[in-house]
Amino acid sequence: MTESLDAIPDTFVSVDRAEGAVSFVVDESVYPLDAIYGATFTFLDRCFVFLGRGEPGQVVITLSAKKPPVEDDELRGWIGELANELLACAWRGRILEQNRATIEAVTMQAIGGAMGPPSLDELEDFDFSEEPFDDPLGIAMSWEEKYGKKEKKGESADDSGEENA
Amino acid sequence: MNLPIFHDVSLEALDARQPAFFRFRQLPMAPDKVVLSNLEGRWLVLDKADFQTFARGEVEEGSELFTKLRQRNFLRAYYDVPAAAEMIRARREFVGAGPNLHIMVITLRCNTTCVYCHASRANMDQVQTDMTKEIAEQSVDFILQSTNPAVTIEFQGGEPLVRFDLLQHVVEYAHEKNEVAQKELDFTLVTNLSLMDEKKLDWLIENRVQICTSIDGPQDVHDKQRKLPKASAHGEAIKWMKRIDERYREMGLDETLYHVEALVTTTRPILDRWKELVDLYVDLGCRALFLRPLDPFGWAEKTARLIEYPRAEYIEYYRNAVDYMIELNKQGVEILERYAAIFLTKILSGVDPNFLDIRQPSGAGIGQLAYSYDGTIFTCDEGRMLHESGDDTFAIGHVGTSKYRDVVGHETVRAVVVAGQLEGQADCVNCPYVPYCGIPPVHSHRIQGSLLGRMRESSLCQVHKGIQDYLFEKLATGDEETLQILEKWTTIRPRDHFVHVPAGAE
Known part of the structure; x- marks a missing residue:
């Protein structure tokens, strides 16, 4: 049975007291999916979390008690915290994007400084047999590997013709 | 949760052509x-x-x-x-320096029962929570691989004096291994002092082990929070603090610099007794008082009903206590508040005193590591405390099986470093205190369920903002004498006596 909670707008929220569950309809144009995942994840220790589709462009989040019944105050707390965490995750995502360069630089320096250079034993254990990373643009390839061996001047009449054209 | 925001100052009419970023x-x-x-x-x-x-x-x-x-x-x-x-x-000079602080829990056993015990101590008969000699040696071997040229080994517990023999072995083994590692070593013992005796003290003095303890307030408060069977925990701690300070004086050490460091854990009963607390520390000869609020680790959650308080009340207590300390300084008494000294050093001198819990990124994994009695390695002591409550999020290896570079390069360490940078935090990015602040991600994880947390609802953010509000208020409105006192609090005086310089490097 769908009910409402005091001080929580029922435009977005519905409650099922018998099941100890509360549902929150989230507009995806307001909260990115990453924020929805991030915010709901913080509830795993307290609730069972269900994500589903509502109307087009909407995600329905349902938080369900692991051990019902649950008092109204607790349900209100879940919804309030979820709403706040959604905003925090959405804004944080933007900030992290804007400040990515600084954060990555500090992280690399911090981790690199703490790890120090690898020892000879560690280098010996390193697996060089596979490609170290994806290189779709061929940046790490040698010139010859990428374009073939350069022919000596005058060996190709066609090429010289094009150059002169 | 945060202090009220005032809306009569705004940036509606901002013209960014004159101001630079602020x-x-x-x-x-x-x-x-x-x-x-x-x-x-x-x-x-x-x-x-x-x-x-x-x-x-x-x-x-x-x-x-x-x-x-x-x-x-x-x-x-x-x-x-x-x-x-x-x-x-x-x-940010500290960023690439590597782990300096290494906390060793040589036993979880403790003869005192603290109502808030953050460490989740074990009873005295639980000998299985003692570190073995082998794990102790493996821990030291691991510690000496740190990239930091200076290493502090801090003995925590439980009560480390329960296994004084192991503590002695760790110090001796570390010296032996340091002949090759060539680190600047220092050792700190965090103890309730109740198991101290003259023989142990002789050895600690001779081996230049720094000693720290806890004094939570006057005797009635301290003994209620820290229960020692058949004796007064307060009485024992005070007796030995005085004795140790006396020994330092006999050695000719500067008594303004060398004395037992004591910390207070602020519980509800002390909030309105700030004057007694400050007077007690002054009477004990302490030059510093660290007004730490309760942490949300260990047993503090279970006993919150008795000892917790709203952080706004803590800020009021803090302001009263520090106002009083400033007045005492004006009368010639030298006593500083540690939080204030940390923030003021950053604000006034532009350098970071490298206090691991108030810096960004926080020290977890890159500035400190903690070693539990069973050899498990954690990003920080608070991570180890969470482990004792059943949360293994911050466990990153084992001294017997893990390689040093794998531990400090662990994905958890990376996540903690990213989360500990306030330039990535909502709210912090707009806060003028961000250059001086720091929030350990382990705290946000504990109280809000994510490493990043929500600063606007964080009790620690509220404490840090409240303290910095107070300090900037003093800097803006304080008289000349107050400003000189605050400036003096930023003076860092290293305790060189406790630093063991490697042979050949003197």
């Missing part, structure tokens, strides 16, 4: 003052009217305000990029 905050207890800081952490406290003139870009060239803003690098047309870059570098 953050601002109206002081809650002095609302006619606005703190502003820039990217590199230079700061000014302006009257509200001056702030609005600045924000509107209407500061008259050559005026007193213009000169002040220019000197502190707040004007776009005169922005000194190399100076700003140099200051940012100085503030």
Whole structure:
């Protein structure tokens, strides 16, 4: 049975007291999916979390008690915290994007400084047999590997013709 | 949860052609003052009217305000990029240094029962929570691989004096292994002092092991929070603090610098007894008092009903206590508050004193590591405390099986380092205190369920903001003598006696 909670707008929220569950309809144009995942994840220790589709462009989040019944105050707390965490995750995502360069630089320096250079034993254990990373643009390839061996001047009449054209 | 926000100062009329990048905050207890800081952490406290003139870009060239803003690098047309870059570098000098603080829990057993026990201590018969000699040696071998040239081994518990024999072995083994590692070593013992005796003290003094303890207030408060069977925990701690200080004096050490360091864990009963607390520390000869609030680890959650308090009440207690300490300083008594000293050092001198819990990124994994009695390695001592409550999030290896580089390069360490940078935090990015602040991700994880947390609802953010509000208020409105006292609190005096320089490096 769908009910409402005091001080929580029922435009977005519905409650099922018998099941100890509360549902929150989230507009995806307001909260990115990453924020929805991030915010709901913080509830795993307290609730069972269900994500589903509502109307087009909407995600329905349902938080369900692991051990019902649950008092109204607790349900209100879940919804309030979820709403706040959604905003925090959405804004944080933007900030992290804007400040990515600084954060990555500090992280690399911090981790690199703490790890120090690898020892000879560690280098010996390193697996060089596979490609170290994806290189779709061929940046790490040698010139010859990428374009073939350069022919000596005058060996190709066609090429010289094009150059002169 | 945070202090009220005032809305009569705004940036509606901001004209960004004159001001360079800045953050601002109206002081809650002095609302006619606005703190502003820039990217590199230079700061000014302006009257509200001056702030609005600045924000509107209407500061008259050559005026007193213009000169002040220019000197502190707040004007776009005169922005000194190399100076700003140099200051940012100085503030972050610690970033690549590697783990300096290594906390060893040589036993979880403790003869005292503290109502808030953050460490989740074990009873005295639980000998299975003692570290073995083999794990102790493996821990030292691991510690000496740190990239940091200076290493502090801190003995924590439980009560480390329960296994004094193992503590002795760790110190001796570390010296032996350091002949090759060549680190600057120092050892710190965190103890309730109740198992101390003259023989142990002789050895600790001879081996230059620094000693720290806890004093939570006058005897009735201390003994209620820290229960020692058949004796007064307060009485034992005070007796040995005095004895140890006496030994330092006999050795000719400067008594203004060398004495037992004591810490207070603020519980509800002490909130309105701040004057007694400060007087007690002064009477004990302490030159510093660290007014730490309760942490949300260990048993503190279970006993919250008895000892917790709203953080607004803590801030009131803090302001009263520090006001009183400033007054005592004016009367010639030397006592400083540790939180204030940490923040003021960053605010006034532009360098970071490297207090691992108030820096960014926080020290977890890259500045400190903790070693449990069973050899498990954690990013920090609080991570180990969570493990004792059943949360293994911050476990990153084992001294017997893990390689050093795998541990400090662990994905958890990376996540904690990213989360500990406030430039990535909602709310912090707009806070003028961000150049001086730091929130350990383990705290956010514990109270809000994510490493990043929500600062606007964080009890620790509230504490840090409240303290910095107070300090900026003092800096803006304090008399000349108060400013000199606050400046003096930023003086860092190293305790060289406790530093063991490797052979051949003297």
